[in-house]
Amino acid sequence: MSWLPIAADSPFSIANIPFGIISTESDKTHRPAIAIGDHALDLKAFAARGGFKPSKTITESEDVFSQTTLNSFAHLGQSFHREVREYLQSIFRDDTPHPQVLKDNESLRESALLPLSGVTNHMPMAIGDYTDFYASTNHAYNVGVLFRGPENALQPNYKHLPVAYHGRASSVVVSGTPIRRPWGQILRDPKAEPKVPALAPCERLDLELEMGMFVCRPNDLGKPVPVDEAEQHIFGYVLMNDWSARDIQAWEYVPLGPFTSKNLGTSISPWVVLADAAIPKTTGLPNENELLPYLKEKKTANFLDIHLEVDLITASGNKKTITKTNSKNLLWSWPQMIAHHTITGCNLQPGDLFGSGTISGSEPGTEGCLLEQTKGGKATVTVADGEERKFLKDGDSIVIRGWAGEDGARIGFGEVSGMIEAALPLF
Amino acid sequence: MSWLPIAADSPFSIANIPFGIISTESDKTHRPAIAIGDHALDLKAFAARGGFKPSKTITESEDVFSQTTLNSFAHLGQSFHREVREYLQSIFRDDTPHPQVLKDNESLRESALLPLSGVTNHMPMAIGDYTDFYASTNHAYNVGVLFRGPENALQPNYKHLPVAYHGRASSVVVSGTPIRRPWGQILRDPKAEPKVPALAPCERLDLELEMGMFVCRPNDLGKPVPVDEAEQHIFGYVLMNDWSARDIQAWEYVPLGPFTSKNLGTSISPWVVLADAAIPKTTGLPNENELLPYLKEKKTANFLDIHLEVDLITASGNKKTITKTNSKNLLWSWPQMIAHHTITGCNLQPGDLFGSGTISGSEPGTEGCLLEQTKGGKATVTVADGEERKFLKDGDSIVIRGWAGEDGARIGFGEVSGMIEAALPLF
Numbered sequence: 006m007s008w009l010p011i012a013a014d015s016p017f018s019i020a021n022i023p024f025g026i027i028s029t030e031s032d033k034t035h036r037p038a039i040a041i042g043d044h045a046l047d048l049k050a051f052a053a054r055g056g057f058k059p060s061k062t063i064t065e066s067e068d069v070f071s072q073t074t075l076n077s078f079a080h081l082g083q084s085f086h087r088e089v090r091e092y093l094q095s096i097f098r099d100d101t102p103h104p105q106v107l108k109d110n111e112s113l114r115e116s117a118l119l120p121l122s123g124v125t126n127h128m129p130m131a132i133g134d135y136t137d138f139y140a141s142t143n144h145a146y147n148v149g150v151l152f153r154g155p156e157n158a159l160q161p162n163y164k165h166l167p168v169a170y171h172g173r174a175s176s177v178v179v180s181g182t183p184i185r186r187p188w189g190q191i192l193r194d195p196k197a198e199p200k201v202p203a204l205a206p207c208e209r210l211d212l213e214l215e216m217g218m219f220v221c222r223p224n225d226l227g228k229p230v231p232v233d234e235a236e237q238h239i240f241g242y243v244l245m246n247d248w249s250a251r252d253i254q255a256w257e258y259v260p261l262g263p264f265t266s267k268n269l270g271t272s273i274s275p276w277v278v279l280a281d282a283a284i285p286k287t288t289g290l291p292n293e294n295e296l297l298p299y300l301k302e303k304k305t306a307n308f309l310d311i312h313l314e315v316d317l318i319t320a321s322g323n324k325k326t327i328t329k330t331n332s333k334n335l336l337w338s339w340p341q342m343i344a345h346h347t348i349t350g351c352n353l354q355p356g357d358l359f360g361s362g363t364i365s366g367s368e369p370g371t372e373g374c375l376l377e378q379t380k381g382g383k384a385t386v387t388v389a390d391g392e393e394r395k396f397l398k399d400g401d402s403i404v405i406r407g408w409a410g411e412d413g414a415r416i417g418f419g420e421v422s423g424m425i426e427a428a429l430p431l432f
Numbered sequence: 433m434s435w436l437p438i439a440a441d442s443p444f445s446i447a448n449i450p451f452g453i454i455s456t457e458s459d460k461t462h463r464p465a466i467a468i469g470d471h472a473l474d475l476k477a478f479a480a481r482g483g484f485k486p487s488k489t490i491t492e493s494e495d496v497f498s499q500t501t502l503n504s505f506a507h508l509g510q511s512f513h514r515e516v517r518e519y520l521q522s523i524f525r526d527d528t529p530h531p532q533v534l535k536d537n538e539s540l541r542e543s544a545l546l547p548l549s550g551v552t553n554h555m556p557m558a559i560g561d562y563t564d565f566y567a568s569t570n571h572a573y574n575v576g577v578l579f580r581g582p583e584n585a586l587q588p589n590y591k592h593l594p595v596a597y598h599g600r601a602s603s604v605v606v607s608g609t610p611i612r613r614p615w616g617q618i619l620r621d622p623k624a625e626p627k628v629p630a631l632a633p634c635e636r637l638d639l640e641l642e643m644g645m646f647v648c649r650p651n652d653l654g655k656p657v658p659v660d661e662a663e664q665h666i667f668g669y670v671l672m673n674d675w676s677a678r679d680i681q682a683w684e685y686v687p688l689g690p691f692t693s694k695n696l697g698t699s700i701s702p703w704v705v706l707a708d709a710a711i712p713k714t715t716g717l718p719n720e721n722e723l724l725p726y727l728k729e730k731k732t733a734n735f736l737d738i739h740l741e742v743d744l745i746t747a748s749g750n751k752k753t754i755t756k757t758n759s760k761n762l763l764w765s766w767p768q769m770i771a772h773h774t775i776t777g778c779n780l781q782p783g784d785l786f787g788s789g790t791i792s793g794s795e796p797g798t799e800g801c802l803l804e805q806t807k808g809g810k811a812t813v814t815v816a817d818g819e820e821r822k823f824l825k826d827g828d829s830i831v832i833r834g835w836a837g838e839d840g841a842r843i844g845f846g847e848v849s850g851m852i853e854a855a856l857p858l859f
Contacts, residue, residue: 299859348692
């Protein structure tokens with residue numbers, strides 16, 4: 006289908022065309038690119054050398070491809086994203102109508118079509134605000150049991166509104182960034198009285214498998230977004246690992262929610278899969294409640310159908326896929342999250358990031374965090390060669406992968422990875 | 433003391449020199465200014481016309497005064513802020529060593545020294561992240577009683593760590609911006625079963641009297657800020673009104689904290705009083721706990737001593753000062769909040785905003801929100817002419833003022849105001 010050789014199982018098929026920000030050894034400037042097969046197409050170089058010339062619409066706004074983030078590109082809206090994505094697909098097709106642009110242009114191929122192994126990825130967006138939802142019923146129930154017991158596991162509001170909290174935007178980092186084990190306040194014995202916390206490096210460091218969504222279209226303060234228009238506010242999706250210090254979280258989270266336990270870092274995959282890429286959709290988790298009108302979508306089956314996997318790799322190189330699940334394990338769709346986020350008038354901005362919350366299936370081995378898999382540290386996860394884990398140890402790496410679609414037309418995210426570094430001495 | 437006439441009770445005495453962002457009818461460009469008496473000194477015009485020429489240090493970096501926010505100025509650090517503030521004080525002193533700069537320069541006075549009544553204020557900083565603390569024990573106890581009863585009013589962690597949650601940065605607005613009454617999910621009868629919320633305009637709209645603090649010095653992800661160095665990360669302070677939809681909050685806030693109930697708008701005063709302005713300091717609220725080392729300050733009495741007042745003004749013009757209190761009513765100082773915010777490694781950035789949480793004294797009439805004053809809507813606050821309030825009605829305005837120091841040398845904030853607009857029809 007493409008004149009560029011692309012492996013059948015590549016996440017970056019010609020059906021995908023995800024956008025990111027790259028730099029190279031020879032040019033440290035951060036600049037937009039797409040991923041295709043084993044290559045990145047440097048859009049700054051491509052635009053500068055007339056790559057978009059056949060499209061007047063795109064060339065008129067091609068300065069967005071010389072920015073250091075994708076925010077300006079995102080802000081141009083979905084019809085522009087579709088124009089660019091479809092144009093780039095046409096350029097890479099075997100039967101491209103514009104062979105002179107790249108296929109038969111060795112000089113531009115050499116300067117703009119770069120092996121992925123030679124590019125460094127950076128944060129794709131400057132994030133204004135980051136909001137983390139809690140939309141997987143299975144996860145919310147499992148964690149609720151551990152934190153508050155089975156009777157209060159799901160709060161009465163849970164199936165009426167997409168529960169969420171504001172996260173920390175500054176500590177969102179791109180895949181590959183090491184994560185430092187944090188110090189924090191820990192109440193080691195919750196039953197002892199009086200309750201006196203210790204200051205110590207986190208003893209229950211965990212991952213959280215999530216999907217992330219970036220906003221493209223803004224709304225004004227005071228103007229809620231109708232749920233059936235919300236999809237137009239979506240720029241695209243990434244994989245996310247919302248690292249969590251469980252012991253710090255359990256002590257600090259009442260009454261205002263998680264705070265320092267989530268500030269240590271949140272990792273995202275570098276390539277934003279656009280809303281325009283036709284990720285298959287399906288139904289989400291059941292909700293027996295009659296929804297309030299602002300959350301009722303005309304579309305049913307509006308949940309992304311993405312296969313997700315989590316690998317745990319220890320410092321000694323042992324590796325296990327600890328989670329296999331699917332992004333459809335959510336009670337609320339992205340449009341529902343947008344509608345709820347804005348119902349009181351909150352203004353969203355291009356570059357805002359939403360997290361789905363930890364995605365868990367209902368079977369063993371489908372849970373999106375160690376807290377659930379080890380039932381709060383009571384069980385262990387076997388890695389290999391006798392190595393076991395309750396929570397993450399120094400030197401452990403977590404790699405999350407996700408993809409939809411068949412071989413040859415995969416719409417994949419690549420991966421989001423991060424390694425745990427030992428705590429530093431405090432001051 | 434100054435050649436410029438300044439009223440003795442002006443919040444903007446020569447001892448103050450607060451910084452903000454202004455525009456004028458004739459020049460819509462957002463640009464930095466200081467407030468002094470009834471005037472603003474346009475720093476962009478002042479710098480362009482050589483106003484900083486006597487100071488080599490300042491002229492070398494004076495491009496920060498042609499930016500549209502104070503972030504670049506803040507980023508230059510406290511020693512630079514001191515240099516600029518002291519230089520500007522010297523320019524306005526009767527015995528200024530540089531009379532030719534402004535005092536005797538009628539042309540520059542006319543172009544750069546503008547009546548405050550003729551300038552429009554804008555957001556002083558581009559806010560990266562906004563974190564709202566909960567540092568006034570009196571408020572936390574009063575609200576805790578209403579939400580969870582007297583036994584669980586203060587959670588076990590409350591006096592061990594500065595409780596906080598991430599707020600929404602995009603909906604922070606400058607004084608004078610109207611606040612739209614939000615729609616949201618409300619559980620009208622919390623005792624009925626099953627619990628089924630309604631979608632309605634907020635019926636319990638409230639103010640929250642807070643102090644805000646802007647960060648100037650960044651810290652790297654993974655590097656906590658020692659409490660005794662934390663003061664150097666403070667750019668300055670503003671007054672804040674963190675508007676709150678109490679009915680929406682009560683239903684949504686478990687288990688992850690307030691979300692849409694706080695997204696409708698947070699108002700700040702336009703002039704940032706620099707950390708360098710010597711606001712008097714005193715002791716805060718008592719804490720019988722032994723603090724963990726990272727929260728122990730060498731300085732005691734590190735709490736700002738600022739007199740605070742709240743006026744409620746109805747649509748018919750009736751007005752009452754409903755709150756008189758002091759910013760010292762906090763359990764945690766700003767350096768302690770910074771030390772705790774970063775203990776797990778969270779990176780702060782220039783322009784980040786911290787809120788103190790609602791500031792309440794312990795006596796009637798000192799509480800910083802209506803929820804407390806009306807005991808959750810059971811009592812009423814009398815305004816005048818038979819007008820009473822449990823919560824805010826459409827057309828009500830809230831004006832918060834704050835100042836420290838004696839007449840003639842007041843360090844004041846001016847005010848932060850906002851009027852409630854009626855809810856719009858939903859879609």
